[in-house]
Amino acid sequence: MVNVVVLRKIVKIDEEKCNGCGECIPNCVEGALKIIDGKARIVKDSYCDGLGACLGHCPQDAIEIIEREADDFDEEEVHEYLESMKKEELAPACNCSTTHAFTTETAQEPMVEAVQQGSTLGQWPVLLNLVPIKAPFWNGADLLIMADCVPVAYPTLHADLLKGKKVAVGCPKFDNGQHYVDKLTEILKQNEIKSMTVVTMEVPCCGGLQRIAELALKASSKMIPVQKLIVTVRGEIHRA
Secondary structure (H helix, E strand, C coil): CCCCEEEEEEEEECCCCCCCCCCCHHHCCCCCEEEECCEEEECCHHHCCCCCCCCCCCCCCCEEEEEEEEECCCHHHHHHHHHHHHHHHHCCCCCCCHHHCEEHHHCCHHHHHHHHCCCCCCEECCECCCCCCCCHHHCCCEEEEEECCHHHHCCCHHHHHHCCCEEEEECCCCCCHHHHHHHHHHHHHHCCCCEEEEEEECCHHHHHHHHHHHHHHHHHCCCCCEEEEEECCCCCEEEC
8 A cells, every 4th residue: 555645734743742641542533643652643644634633632732733745644544554453452462361251259269369358359351452342240330440550549449449340441641542432432332331430540641531431421322420530649539
């Protein structure tokens, strides 16, 4: 596939202003934007249509549309790229295949012992990139969507937040936000989720996870009550 270089409109990101919050990522349906080395960057010029759907979603005002020489937008290439990303997302990592999802009630003895010592984990796997879209444990579940830094910062996570909930853990800064939106949307569509709690850190990059949850809920057309919580780096928690 040969791309033709043309003079056209395309997104430009001011790296000095960009703080890597990731709020622009879910709004780029072509997947042209990604957090790389802590900054939002264009993955490939031919993925950016230059229409600026990401404009207005950057709290740092770091995104603008400029005109420069760039590979022409290639819709077919974008489609292939998004399909490959979805396959990569659903592919097994290590030995944590999504086909081996289970609740802790069916786990072997070591897991039972962990629960007795204070763990309230209710299912496995827990990463949003690995959890199955359709699973019995989602039905009637109170869903906890959590930034992956939260367990490190919040000392009583199991007792205060995780108990009685099913969990999906992710990082909007280093993972593909649009794929998070797509997968979470399907989880909400295909299961009867009772409620959602979104817990993020107070750092700017975590705001993207709140936005991802909002977009997924809207796309699912479901009416699900949502609670948003923020954990400080000192381990305190409050409503967003």
